[in-house]
Amino acid sequence: MSGQPLENTGRKPDSPRPDNPAILYRQATDADIDAIAAMELVCFPEEPWSRDMVAAEFSGINPSRYYVAVDGGQICGYAGIWLIPPEGYITNVAVHPDRRRLGIGGKLLEKLMAGGLAEGVSEFTLEVRVSNDPAIALYRAYGFEEAGVRKRYYQDGEDALIMWAHAASEESPQPADTEQL
Numbered sequence: 001m002s003g004q005p006l007e008n009t010g011r012k013p014d015s016p017r018p019d020n021p022a023i024l025y026r027q028a029t030d031a032d033i034d035a036i037a038a039m040e041l042v043c044f045p046e047e048p049w050s051r052d053m054v055a056a057e058f059s060g061i062n063p064s065r066y067y068v069a070v071d072g073g074q075i076c077g078y079a080g081i082w083l084i085p086p087e088g089y090i091t092n093v094a095v096h097p098d099r100r101r102l103g104i105g106g107k108l109l110e111k112l113m114a115g116g117l118a119e120g121v122s123e124f125t126l127e128v129r130v131s132n133d134p135a136i137a138l139y140r141a142y143g144f145e146e147a148g149v150r151k152r153y154y155q156d157g158e159d160a161l162i163m164w165a166h167a168a169s170e171e172s173p174q175p176a177d178t179e180q181l
């Protein structure tokens with residue numbers, strides 16, 4: 001593991017991007033399973049999760065929490081985490097191709113991390129394809145750093161980069177600072 005402590009769960013860009021008020025963020029429910037499974041096909045055509053795999057995340061088997069971004073009633077992004085304090089394992093972040101570079105992926109990651117911090121998570125980890133430059137750039141922007149490689153992690157033989165972000169406990173948000181999730 002490596003990495004600098006996160007000062008908070010938000011990115012610190014040079015020029016903060018204003019939130020798009022048309023896009024709503026909320027915790028996902030069973031009713032979102034079909035929409036998330038459909039997004040899997042669009043966002044991960046090489047190795048999408050099946051509907052059953054998505055449904056398993058909502059079955060209570062795993063300590064999962066998912067968020068969705070909703071634009072005009074349509075889900076345009078989602079992200080998930082397994083809450084295993086003090087660790088949070090980020091399972092997925094995905095945004096519809098037509099809605100990328102609008103700050104949605106970053107906002108979803110903020111939701112995951114703020115929710116994790118509120119549950120006692122202080123270290124976040126994930127795997128990402130070594131070729132996935134957009135996702136690696138997103139995670140770096142939120143304080144994740146490379147900590148190793150899992151050889152041939154994906155079915156097609158591609159390696160996974162292991163990334164970690166660490167939040168210093170004294171910097172965890174207090175309840176008054178924690179956004180309504």
Ligand SMILES: CC(C)(COP(=O)(O)OP(=O)(O)OC[C@H]1O[C@@H](n2cnc3c(N)ncnc32)[C@H](O)[C@@H]1OP(=O)(O)O)[C@@H](O)C(=O)NCCC(=O)NCCS
Pocket residue numbers: 013017043044092093094095096099100101102103104105106107127128129132133134135137138139141
């Ligand atoms: C990775 C992904 C979720 C990013 O979502 P997004 O909504 O486009 O990301 P954001 O607009 O919030 O980007 C936030 C920051 O991440 C970085 N970033 C995101 N996409 C990038 C790209 N294509 N190239 C370079 N940097 C990028 C930038 O720093 C960006 O900030 P900026 O736009 O102010 O420069 C999206 O590309 C996606 O769904 N990809 C397919 C699914 C996937 O691979 N998910 C990751 C699995 S591990």
